[in-house]
Each structure stands twice: as structure tokens, then as C-alpha cells.
Amino acid sequence: xxxxxxxxxxxxxxxxxxxxxxxxxxxxxxxxxxxxxxxxxxxxxxxxxxxxxxxxxxxxxxxxxxxxxxxxxxxxxxxxxxxxxxxxxxxxxxxxxxxxxxxxxxxxxxxxxxxxxxxxxxxxxxxxxxxxxxxxxxxxxxxxxxxxxxxxxxxxxxxxxxxxxxxxxxxxxxxxxxxxxxxxxxxxxxxxxxxxxxxxxxxxxxxxxxxxxxxxxxxxxxxxxxxxxxxxxxxxxxxxxxxxxxxxxxxxxxxxxxxxxxxxxxxxxxxxxxxxxxxxxxxxxxxxxxxxxxxxxxxxxxxxxxxxxxxxxxxxxxxxxxxxxxxxxxxxxxxxxxxxxxxxxxxxxxxxxxxxxxxxxxxxxxxxxxxxxxxxxxxxxxxxxxxxxxxxxxxxxxxxxxxxxxxxxxxxxxxxxxxxxxxxxxxxxxxxxxxxxxxxxxxxxxxxxxxxx
Amino acid sequence: xxxxxxxxxxxxxxxxxxxxxxxxxxxxxxxxxxxxxxxxxxxxxxxxxxxxxxxxxxxxxxxxxxxxxxxxxxxxxxxxxxxxxxxxxxxxxxxxxxxxxxxxxxxxxxxxxxxxxxxxxxxxxxxxxxxxxxxxxxxxxxxxxxxxxxxxxxxxxxxxxxxxxxxxxxxxxxxxxxxxxxxxxxxxxxxxxxxxxxxxxxxxxxxxxxxxxxxxxxxxxxxxxxxxxxxxxxxxxxxxxxxxxxxxxxxxxxxxxxxxxxxxxxxxxxxxxxxxxxxxxxxxxxxxxxxxxxxxxxxxxxxxxxxxxxxxxxxxxxxxxxxxxxxxxxxxxxxxxxxxxxxxxxxxxxxxxxxxxxxxxxxxxxxxxxxxxxxxxxxxxxxxxxxxxxxxxxxxxxxxxxxxxxxxxxxxxxxxxxxxxxxxxxxxxxxxxxxxxxxxxxxxxxxxxxxxxxxxxxxxxxxxxxxxxxxxxxxxxxxxxxxxxxxxxxxxxxxxxxxxxxxxxxxxxxxxxxxxxx
Numbered sequence: 001x002x003x004x005x006x007x008x009x010x011x012x013x014x015x016x017x018x019x020x021x022x023x024x025x026x027x028x029x030x031x032x033x034x035x036x037x038x039x040x041x042x043x044x045x046x047x048x049x050x051x052x053x054x055x056x057x058x059x060x061x062x063x064x065x066x067x068x069x070x071x072x073x074x075x076x077x078x079x080x081x082x083x084x085x086x087x088x089x090x091x092x093x094x095x096x097x098x099x100x101x102x103x104x105x106x107x108x109x110x111x112x113x114x115x116x117x118x119x120x121x122x123x124x125x126x127x128x129x130x131x132x133x134x135x136x137x138x139x140x141x142x143x144x145x146x147x148x149x150x151x152x153x154x155x156x157x158x159x160x161x162x163x164x165x166x167x168x169x170x171x172x173x174x175x176x177x178x179x180x181x182x183x184x185x186x187x188x189x190x191x192x193x194x195x196x197x198x199x200x201x202x203x204x205x206x207x208x209x210x211x212x213x214x215x216x217x218x219x220x221x222x223x224x225x226x227x228x229x230x231x232x233x234x235x236x237x238x239x240x241x242x243x244x245x246x247x248x249x250x251x252x253x254x255x256x257x258x259x260x261x262x263x264x265x266x267x268x269x270x271x272x273x274x275x276x277x278x279x280x281x282x283x284x285x286x287x288x289x290x291x292x293x294x295x296x297x298x299x300x301x302x303x304x305x306x307x308x309x310x311x312x313x314x315x316x317x318x319x320x321x322x323x324x325x326x327x328x329x330x331x332x333x334x335x336x337x338x339x340x341x342x343x344x345x346x347x348x349x350x351x352x353x354x355x356x357x358x359x360x361x362x363x364x365x366x367x368x369x370x371x372x373x374x375x376x377x378x379x380x381x382x383x384x385x386x387x388x389x390x391x392x393x394x395x396x397x398x399x400x401x402x403x404x405x406x407x408x409x410x411x412x413x414x415x416x417x418x419x420x421x422x423x424x425x426x427x428x429x430x431x432x433x434x435x436x437x438x439x440x441x442x443x444x445x446x447x448x449x450x451x452x453x
Numbered sequence: 454x455x456x457x458x459x460x461x462x463x464x465x466x467x468x469x470x471x472x473x474x475x476x477x478x479x480x481x482x483x484x485x486x487x488x489x490x491x492x493x494x495x496x497x498x499x500x501x502x503x504x505x506x507x508x509x510x511x512x513x514x515x516x517x518x519x520x521x522x523x524x525x526x527x528x529x530x531x532x533x534x535x536x537x538x539x540x541x542x543x544x545x546x547x548x549x550x551x552x553x554x555x556x557x558x559x560x561x562x563x564x565x566x567x568x569x570x571x572x573x574x575x576x577x578x579x580x581x582x583x584x585x586x587x588x589x590x591x592x593x594x595x596x597x598x599x600x601x602x603x604x605x606x607x608x609x610x611x612x613x614x615x616x617x618x619x620x621x622x623x624x625x626x627x628x629x630x631x632x633x634x635x636x637x638x639x640x641x642x643x644x645x646x647x648x649x650x651x652x653x654x655x656x657x658x659x660x661x662x663x664x665x666x667x668x669x670x671x672x673x674x675x676x677x678x679x680x681x682x683x684x685x686x687x688x689x690x691x692x693x694x695x696x697x698x699x700x701x702x703x704x705x706x707x708x709x710x711x712x713x714x715x716x717x718x719x720x721x722x723x724x725x726x727x728x729x730x731x732x733x734x735x736x737x738x739x740x741x742x743x744x745x746x747x748x749x750x751x752x753x754x755x756x757x758x759x760x761x762x763x764x765x766x767x768x769x770x771x772x773x774x775x776x777x778x779x780x781x782x783x784x785x786x787x788x789x790x791x792x793x794x795x796x797x798x799x800x801x802x803x804x805x806x807x808x809x810x811x812x813x814x815x816x817x818x819x820x821x822x823x824x825x826x827x828x829x830x831x832x833x834x835x836x837x838x839x840x841x842x843x844x845x846x847x848x849x850x851x852x853x854x855x856x857x858x859x860x861x862x863x864x865x866x867x868x869x870x871x872x873x874x875x876x877x878x879x880x881x882x883x884x885x886x887x888x889x890x891x892x893x894x895x896x897x898x899x900x901x902x903x904x905x906x907x908x909x910x911x912x913x914x915x916x917x918x919x920x921x922x923x924x925x926x927x928x929x930x931x932x933x934x935x936x937x938x939x940x941x942x943x944x945x946x947x948x949x950x951x952x953x954x955x956x957x958x959x960x961x962x963x964x965x966x967x968x969x970x971x
Contacts, residue, residue, distance in 0.1 A: 062955060064963045078968055140909070140927070144965045175858045175868075178913030184922050207855035273909050273959060340951040341958070347946040349735045371945055373728070375938035375957075376931060376967045383945070384957070421962035 005358035012308045012316060022316070023326040024297065026050045028441060029317060031304060031356060032336030032344065034060035035427050036412025038286040039115055040334055040434035045293040046114075047442045052328060053290070053298045054319070057283050059342035059413075064271055065245070065278025067126060069112065069147035069428035070100070071133050074380040074419060083131050084147055084428070085109070097417035099429050102392050103436055108428065111435030116148060123253040124285040125151035135160065139177050139244060139272045141185025145424065150278050152247060152256055156268035159240040165192040166240040168270070169231055171200040173209040176273050177244040193242075196234045201226035215246040215277045218255055228262040235265060245269035245277045252281055302326070304356060307333070313407060332441050334409040335388075335396075336434070344414040345387065352386050354414070359396045359404060362389050362416040380422035387416035393440035394433050407444075409437040457483045457615070459814055460635060460650035462622055462664055463657035464488075465495030466598055467795055469605040470807035470826070471656060476612035477829065478815060478822035483648060484606065484614065485637050487621035489890055491602050493658045495800065496893065497727075497759020499681055499706040499715040501692060502526060502534060503801040504592040505564040506541060510554045511698065515778055516562050519801045523594065526804065530831040533600045537707050539593025539692035540574060541566070544743050545584045547697045552587050555696060559589075566591050578689050580747050593692040595707050598800055599893055600837040607834025610881075618882050618890075625653075625667045630790045632668055641884040652814050654793045659724055659760035661796040670787035672794060673765040676721040678758050680729040682714040682737060682944060685752040685901055688745065695744055701733075702740025709842025710864075714741055714748065721760065729756035734943040752948040754901060755940035762796045779806045781813060791817070836877055839870045839895045860914065861907035863900020870895060871911055875920075885920055888912070888933035904937045905956035927969045934960060 027049040030037045033056055044051045057063075070084035073094055081087035088105045091098050100108060116126045128134045128148040134157050135143050149157065159166050170179040179195035186193060200214055201223050217223050235241065247269055248255035260267045271278065290296045302320035309315055310329070317328045335356060337344025346355050352363045363386040364370055370383035388410045389397045396404045411433035413420055420426035459475055461468045464486025475482045486492070505520035527534055543552050559566040566589040574588035575581055581588075606616050617637070623645065624636040634647040655664045665672035687707050695703035699718075706713045717733045734756050742748045764780045779798030795810045808824045815822055839845050846865030849857065857867045874894045878886035888908055891897050897911060898904035908930050915921040921929070934956070945953050961967045 059955075059958075062958060066963075072968070080968075138964050140964050140966075141924075142927070142965050142969060144963070173856075173858065175860060175910050175913065178916050180919070181913050181916035181921075181926055184916055185924055185926065187923065205855060208858045271963065273906070274963075339954060341954045343951075347950050349731075349738070349946050369731070371942045371953075373939070373942065375935050375941075376961070376971075378967065381957075383950070384954075421957050422967065424962070424965075426962065 005354070005356055006304050006307050007357040008306065008308045010308065012310050022329040024052060025329045026052045026297070026331070027445065028052070028332045028334060029054060029315065029328060029330040030334045030336055031055055032338060032342065032412070033057050033283075033300065034336060034338055034342060034412060034430065035063065035282070036430035036434050037336035038283065038290070039431045040336060040411055040438055041290050041296065042115060042118055042286065043435055043438035044441070045290060045296045047438065048295060049438075049441065049445070050295045051297065052330065053296070054300070054302070054304065055337070056300050059338050060279065060283055062274040062276070062341070063279035063282060064274070064276050065150055065282050066136065066144070066146040066271060067112070067148035067427045068420075068424040069108070071145040071424035072422060074378055074422040076378065078378045080145065082133050082145065084133060085131055095417065099390070099415045099418050099433055100425070102390070102394065103432050107435065108432040111432045112148070112428065114435070115431050118289050119282070119285055122285045122289050123251060124281055125253065127151050127154040137182065137186065137270060139182060139270055141182040147428065150269070150281070152245070152252055152269040152278070153271070154268065155240060155266040156242060156270065159266070159268065160190060163190050163192055164240055165238045166194070166242055167235055167238040168193055168195045168242040169234065170195065170197050170244055171209060171214070172197055173203065173206065174200070174211065174214070174244065175208060176211060182270065194238070198230045198234070201230065211244060211246040211272055211277050212249070212275055212280060215249040218246070218248045219250060224255060224258060228259055232263055235263065239265055241265045241267045242270055243267065244272045246272075249277060249281060250284065307356065309405070313405070315407070331445070332407045332409065334411060334437060335414060336412045337414055339387070339413050342413065352383070354388060357404075357408070359388055359410075360399050361386055380419045384419045384421060385417055387414050387418070389416050394437040409441070411437050454646060455483060455615070455648045457481050457648065457650050458818065459652045459654060460485070460648055461654045461656055463655070463660070464490050464602070464606070464616070464618070465493050465656065465658055466491065466602050466800055466803035467495075467658070467798070467806050467810075468656035469602040469609070470803045471654060471795070471810050472609035472614045472616070473605040474807045474811040474824060474826050475814070476609040476614045477825040478811060478820070480811075480815065480818070480820060480822065482609070482614050483617065483650070484609070485617045485620040485622065485648070487619065487640060489618055489893055490606065491599050491893065493660070494759035494761065495598050495602060495658070497681070497757055498598065498679070498800055499704060499713045500596050500598050500708050501704070501706050501800070502594040502596040503799065504539060504594070505562060506539070506559065506566055506591040506593065507694060507699070509558040509562050509564050510551065512778075513558070513562050515799070516564060518778070518805060519799065520562070520564055522802045522805050523592070525827065526596070527594065529829070530601065530604070532833050533597050533604065533831070535595040535707065537593070537595050537691050539591045539694060540569070540578060541589045541591060541694045541696040542574060542581060542585050542744055543587040543696040544582055545586055547586065547695070551697055555589070564591065578691060578693065580688055580745050581693070582744060582746050587696060589696070593694070595692065596800065597708070597841055599840040601803075603837030603840065603894065604831050604834045607836045608832050616881065619884065622664060622667065627669060627789065630788055632789060632792050639884075650791075652791045652793070652818055654795065654810060654814060656795050656810070658796060659762040661762060661794050665784070665794055668784070668789060668792055670784045670789055670792065672782070674796070675763050675765050676724060677761040677763055678719040678721050678727060679716040679761055680719070680733040680737070680756055680758045681716055682734055682753045682756050683708075684712045684714065685754050685948075686711065688712040688747060688751065693744060700740070702737035705741065705745060709844075711754070711842060724760065727758050727760055728939055729758040729943045731943040753944040754903060754949060755937070756943040757940045764797055781806070781809050783813065835873070836894065839866070839874060842896055842899070845870050845896055860910040861897045861900060863902050863907070864896035866895050866897050866907070868914060871897065871914065885925065887929050889936050892933070898933065898937060901952060903941055903952065903956065904933060905952075905959055908933050924969065927966060928971060930960070931966060931969070931971055
């Protein structure tokens, strides 16, 4: 199979490019715009770094919008951990190489809070408990543990806790969501939940409805009015009203508040299968927040086609190819490229490789299986723990254990030893590793500034 | 307790073909199958309707049988067959003697084979390697084994036969040279019942030895596992055979919208673990790439394996060299007068096997009735209507019904087809049909996402219909994804690995299904 990374190892003589200017010079280029890349960008611009954010959302298009930090230990049997911080305290013992072990749990908490605060300034509030995971009901009627949920789901957490009477409304033609499924699965645990199915306003004649499309249409007040009118007569004595997560894309907080006022009940959303509206809200809102900063630049359409280092150690990146390509000189580069679905890792039958720099990937040895025979094996699959080995500030290491480049970082799900799907730690690792890496960049550049003074 | 004239054990191509054959002769029968239609080797093969060319050198008898049967089926069951045609190709380094033997044997056995210039062969199939040294066009065809079996059992049931899905034989009572009663257990409900029959036919393929042993008739079998790979897209129009003695990775058969790469031959000590392995998959890809270099970069969506039931007739080390001709055994020699075993053989000759078995059964029962499957066309049944790749999507597009949503977007299977198939299954069985049964009768779960999305949509529909309750949905999805996984695990690299990550991100990462009870 084809494999070619964008990186050329030979150092580039600065003079060769003297006559060909860089389009942009920047402190930090982040490759990847998922949760890790966006969080790193946020931390960096808050510190005043000039940054360039590359790549599209990739696998994050499938993000749920829930914010997992740590909820389970895979193994011979799955151990739940209801308090992620307590879980982190025993993590070094069970998963000594997990990325979290490179941070104090305090730092992880601070990092998560910093992202939450920024989101709250843009009408995307998150909620949860300090020292306990939240139990949130999914569209399948499973009860998922996560650390922070969007505020739009918060009343549901309360309603489920108290098993309060609740009306769940879904829509004809929305094939990705079934209220009866949730109701029937939870019948014993939460008998007071009732379902109704209505026509979504202004969709007659449409064959299939998709959550993202419906969320967009609820940005219109006329549609909201009609939805409220359709649902109002169905409410009996319920104080809670649930919808699949599609109540608006850009101004979801205001939309939900308005519907609550019209209907006089507490409204909450239930997470759906991807592509998920709360996941998109997260990506969109983060992008919007970053755009407020003048030191923030973004190029989503172009791939990194070539990377080389100058003698100074800075990275020269070529974005795109041919006449539409542009050149960037960057003091630091951060990989937030994700795993297989995101495109940061690629595998042929023999081995797993890192795509941009062809960095060494920690992976199962040739005689080990990548995957277990049982899809639901409680221990998870080896391939999901493959990834990049990093130092204490998230700089990739070579096979000898040395830092590859002092100004190259890697964050998020591409890191080795963290099965985010089974440990429920995806967002937490993305945010915490981004936090630590940016901190390190700032410390390094402060020192540089001191020297130049 | 149930009574019948003939009890057939095993719902593969032979068993269902036999049920139809008997029903057409007016002989009442019951067919019991422990899992589902074609759950064994009948569903675990490449769906090739042999022209006879494959066996022309090493097994002329099989070659003749295949040629004659293939011609019959093409005229009697055309809806199950795509007359794709085939090529036999040799590449640089392949044995010249074998090529010469092939060329001389074809006319001798009456197998049509037309020598092609390399240029011509490449024009017909541009994905072939330019390093071809020889090419022959033959009359191979592709057959949909699920459609075939579903149509066979469909007509049999219409004529009064009884079909029992998920019924496993757990004990056989014999008395004075007779199988007196057969205990079967419904594997879903756990209920057992006994069946009395004048004649019992063991058509359980690789499991024939197990059933025979229950009756006290020793039957030594050996097992040769064959693994196959399914590509994401169809690579060739025709069947491509490697022109060399049978070996791994030497055939590519189109199956509607995909291609199926075969095959390996691995001796198994028993039937405990019939799973394709990663080694086999990698081996086949590298072997097949000699004919079709594109296989190196092709996305495979899954692997599957079937077991060739081979009778231990001689000391043959390699399962492939043993005769592929079928065996019809009258256990009167073992002291059992009403017990027959039919095993071995090929998909192509299933009808002939059924005919010979029915002949013998009828003779022993003293019934004079001619075989009619040799002359009567196989009617299309609604059971097998949606098994063919691409058929659902065509029907959906032409009906243009806005309310009929696609539940499976990869293979474009609309809600109406799912509802139809599940409703028919409900008429056949007391238990709630599951996703695996749906998969065998439609294209649901067979596309690129391997069931990640459609499993959720179909389950949602079933709750909407009130057919599922409680955590049945979680259990069904887990069972279904596990079954899909057994075929995914060996081929997880490149694009399909990313796909598997998405499946796990959804079902475990988000929905926590790994934490729900099975």
C-alpha cells in the first residue's frame, strides 16, 4: 500500500528560500482541528501565541459533544470509576504509561475548566459534578458515564436521577432516533417516561430527516413556534420534556430557553448516534471563540504537503500543492491529527505508521494480535493503544526514548497507551495534553525572550 | 411430537434442495436447521457456478458433473445466477505443463475454453496484471447461494414441507435397525420436542460426522477450512481463475456489487474454531496480487470461512486433493435402515446431490416418483428477494416513495424491504427474528460500515413496531456486531481499520454497549 509522509528529514539551508517569502510566520502550527487541536489553539491564543490551525474536524465530526474524562478501566472485567479524579489516583498503578500520568490531576482539572469557561462565554454551557461522573441516558437507553454534559442535557440528568415523569418527543422520518427504544429499555428503571412521535414542522414531503438539518431549521423562530404548538397539547403532567439532541446548532441555549418558556416545562436533549448536533456545536463554538483572537489563523482546506526544518530548527510547511500552495514558517508544530479515522495514523497489514512525520509508533509486536476475537472484549483491543510515545511535555520520542525535535509536540488521541473508547477519556486526554504542551511552549518561549532581552 | 415421512437435518444448499425435490415428488418432509439457512459452508463459499474448467485436469469426473449441472441451473434458476463468464489466466513463472494439460483437457471433457491473446484479456479485464502469459475464456458464472437456498425452501414450504429454523438435533433414539425418534431443541427458547420420521437424511455438511455419531454410525470426516475475502467494490466483471493447480488466492468471483477473493485450505482438527485468520487474509492478498495487482491496495470489508466437508476415504494430506465428488451413504451397512448421509460435493452440484438422495430415499420408502427439479424452473420466492447486491437499491430508486427511508445507507436497503423480510420470518418462527437472520436475507450489514449504523436504525424500527422490548435491542446488536467482527478482525488495516474505529467509537465510546449485559 502507498505510504508517504510529508516530512523531509534533511535540514534546509535558510538561504535557499531567501528569495521565496513565507506567506506566514507563526509561533505554533497545530495540525488537526478536533477536540485536541481546538483546545490547544484556545490555550495558545489565551497566552498570546500566534497560531495557525490546520485541518478539518476529521473524526470529530462524529464527536458526541459529551466531555469524557475517565470512567472505566478495561481489563479482564471492566471496572467502573464514578469519580474520575479518584480513578486518576490509581491510574499509574494500572496503566503506568497512560498520558494522564504526565500531568497532576489538578492540571487536568484546570485545563478542562478553562475550556468549559471559554465555551460558556459563547452560550455553550457545560455542567456536571466536581468529583463525580454524570449519568446520562443515550438514545439507546443506555446509561453513559461522562464528566461534563452540555447544559442542554443537564435537566435530563436530574430527571433520570429522580425518575421524574417525562415526555420524550421524537419525529416521523428521523430514522436515527427511536423514542420507544429508549422507553422500553428503561421501562423498569424509569417507568414514568412516555413517548410521542410528531411531524417535525415544515418537513412534509421530505423523505428522511437528519438531526443536523433539523437543528439548523430550529434557528428559525417560525419553526420553533410550530414545534411548540405541535408538542404543547401532548404534555400532560410532566415537568420534563425530552427531545433527541437537535435543538439548534448555533444558538442552542437561547432556543431551548425559548421553548421552555413557551411550553412551561424543563426541556432536555438526549444524545443521538453520529453525526451528533452537540458534537458539532462544540466544534463550531470553539472555532467562533478562536476567531475573536487576532493572533489566531485558520486554514482548513489544505493539507500539509511538505515539511522540512530550517537550520534554525523552525519548521517550513507547505500547505496544499501546486499554484495554490502556501508556505508557512513555524517555531513549533503540534500534531493533533487523531487516530485511524482522523487520519493521524495509518496501517497496512504489517504496521501502523504516523502520517505526517513518519514518527515511530508504539504498536503490538508482529506476533501479537491487533484486535481481540470478541469485539466487546472487556480489555479492549491492542490496536487502540498504539500511538506516539511522548515525554513529560508531550513531545514525541524516538525508539531510543529521546525527544525527536524539541519543538514538535503531539496531543490527543494519537497518543499511545490510552484507549479512549474504553476508558472514556477522549476529551480529557485531548484537552489535558494540549494544555501541557502549550504550557511547555510558553515556558520555552519566555526563556527565549529573556535571552533576547 | 411431530411426524413426517422424511426428516432432513441441515438447512444448507443440499438440505433445502432436497426439501424441494421431495416436496415436488409429493413426499412430506421436515427440515431442521440448528442455526439458519446457509449458516455453514453453503453460505461460506465464493458463490461460483463452475463451468467444469477448474477440475478439468485433476478431477474430470467432477468437471463433467459441474458442467452439466451448471447448464441446468442456468436455465432453471436464472434469477440466482449472473452469467459473468470467467477467465483462466497464468502469469510469468506459472507451470507451463499445467497450462498445456488444461488446454488439451478442456475439449476432451467438453468444457468450452477459448484461448485469448494477452491483449484481449487485458481489454476485457483491465485490472489483470500485464505480466499475463496465457488466458482462456470459460463459462464460469456467479450464483447467489442464499437466494438459491431461500427459493428452494420457499417452494418446499409452499408445497407443504415444514422448515424449522434454530432447531438443533440433541439426541437420536434408535431401535431395531431404525432411527426411532429425533430430539430437537429450539436454541432460542430452549424447548425440546421429538420428531418421528420414516427416513432421516443427514445433510449437515461438515457436521455430518457429529450427527452420524449420535445415531451410532461412525463416519470419519476431515475438515478443510477455506477463507474468503470480500472487497468493498467489485473489481472485475468476470470470474478470474489462476491457471495453475488449485492453491491459495487463486480465484476472484464477482458477487453483485462486490468481489470475493478465495480461497485457502487449512486442515482443522475439529469444528470448534471456524474463523478466518489474519495470516490467511494476508497470504491470499499477496498470492492474488500476482494476477490482480490492485488487490494490494484494495479495501476489504470482511473475511469469512467455510468448512469443506471431506470424507476420510484415503490418506490425503491436503484437503484439496481429496475428491470433491459428493458422498451419499446408506447407513444400512452400519445397521440402520432408515438413515442416509449426503455430504461433500459442491455448490454447483447441490441439485444433483439432492436428486440422488431423494431417489435413494424414495426407493427405500417404496415410493415411485420421478425427480422434477431437473426439468422444472425454480420459482422466485419473496424470501430471497433482497439478497442480491444492488437489487434493493434499484427497486428503491424506481419506486421513489418518499416515506420509505434507507435503513442501510451503504447498501441502500429501504425500510420496506426490512419490514417485508422480518414479517416473513415472523410467520416462520415463534421467536423474534434477529439482525443476523435479517442479514442473511438482505444486504443489511454487508456494506462498508459492516452494520455500525444500520444495526441501530433497524433496532429502532423494531422498537417502534413494538417487536422488541426491554434490553432485547442491546443483546441483538451485540450479537450482530460480534458476528460481523469475526469477519472484520482478520482484515483490519487501512480504510476498514478506520471504519472499525468508528464502529467502536459509536457502540463502545458513546453508547457503552461493552458495559451492557449480553
